[in-house]
Amino acid sequence: MIVTKYLLDSPQNEPSILRFHHLKLIFLKITFLGTGTSQGIPVIGSNHLVCLSKDPRDKRLRVSVLVEINGSAYLIDCGPDFRQQMLRCGCTKIDAILFTHEHADHVNGLDDIRPFCFKQGDVPIYAHKRVIKSLKKRFDYVFETENKYPGAPSVSVNIIKNKPFVVNGLNIVPIKGKHLELQVFGFRFKNFAYLTDMKSLKDKEIDKLKGLDVLVVNALRIAPHHSHFNLEEALAFVKKVRPKKAYLTHISHLMGFHAEIENILPENVFLAYDNLQLTI
Ligand SMILES: [Zn+2]
Numbered sequence: 192m193i194v195t196k197y198l199l200d201s202p203q204n205e206p207s208i209l210r211f212h213h214l215k216l217i218f219l220k221i222t223f224l225g226t227g228t229s230q231g232i233p234v235i236g237s238n239h240l241v242c243l244s245k246d247p248r249d250k251r252l253r254v255s256v257l258v259e260i261n262g263s264a265y266l267i268d269c270g271p272d273f274r275q276q277m278l279r280c281g282c283t284k285i286d287a288i289l290f291t292h293e294h295a296d297h298v299n300g301l302d303d304i305r306p307f308c309f310k311q312g313d314v315p316i317y318a319h320k321r322v323i324k325s326l327k328k329r330f331d332y333v334f335e336t337e338n339k340y341p342g343a344p345s346v347s348v349n350i351i352k353n354k355p356f357v358v359n360g361l362n363i364v365p366i367k368g369k370h371l372e373l374q375v376f377g378f379r380f381k382n383f384a385y386l387t388d389m390k391s392l393k394d395k396e397i398d399k400l401k402g403l404d405v406l407v408v409n410a411l412r413i414a415p416h417h418s419h420f421n422l423e424e425a426l427a428f429v430k431k432v433r434p435k436k437a438y439l440t441h442i443s444h445l446m447g448f449h450a451e452i453e454n455i456l457p458e459n460v461f462l463a464y465d466n467l468q469l470t471i
């Protein structure tokens with residue numbers, strides 16, 4: 192890994208504390224909070240063998256990732272498993288929530304940001320104006336300006352367009368794609384990009400993904416689907432983008448067992464799994 196290379200390149204006499212100080216400043220830490228499709232795995236009441244699997248990598252909460260760098264924490268999506276995910280990863284502050292789109296499996300945890308609001312004040316959220324409109328409808332009490340209930344979550348709204356923006360000094364590049372007919376944003380941070388719920392992207396958006404160390408992209412299952420890449424489409428997309436490594440996410444139980452699918456993937460492509468951490 193790049194981290195190993197950096198440590199090997201460091202002068203022998205450099206105190207280790209100093210090296211870790213550098214690591215904190217330079218590297219992106221990615222935590223996969225959830226890697227499952229909208230129902231999660233196991234699916235409630237299912238007797239499918241993948242839902243009954245004992246392999247922890249076959250247990251998938253709804254998709255979300257935490258990106259940490261230089262003391263700031265950026266959350267992509269805030270789905271129905273948000274509370275459990277925050278407890279599981281020990282996250283104590285959030286500097287920004289970036290929304291890919293407004294589907295329930297990506298936004299329904301918004302009420303549970305309250306512990307962060309009580310500590311930090313308004314939590315900054317970043318999304319396309321259509322997504323903000325949808326959040327205002329679903330969570331009207333969060334956006335109330337008069338007689339707002341005192342315990343309700345509070346957010347500061349940042350509408351993003353398909354143009355790079357900066358949060359706490361970090362440049363973030365939106366990548367626009369289509370989820371059937373719905374516009375969805377992926378996000379690039381330095382040499383890492385995260386795309387989910389994509390079915391198609393224009394070439395000029397794919398051009399923004401040049402030179403990636405790690406690409407994360409959705410792959411729902413083996414069979415085709417009307418609004419998500421299936422495995423074959425995701426692998427073709429990875430081939431086109433040519434990152435050093437790719438991780439697949441937003442996975443359905445119909446993909447199959449983690450251990451079996453990972454065996455048939457190209458050598459630089461992996462299935463993501465919950466709690467997986469990468470340092471880039
Ligand atoms: Zn989704």
Ligand SMILES: [Zn+2]
Pocket residue numbers: 292294370388
């Ligand atoms: Zn969706």
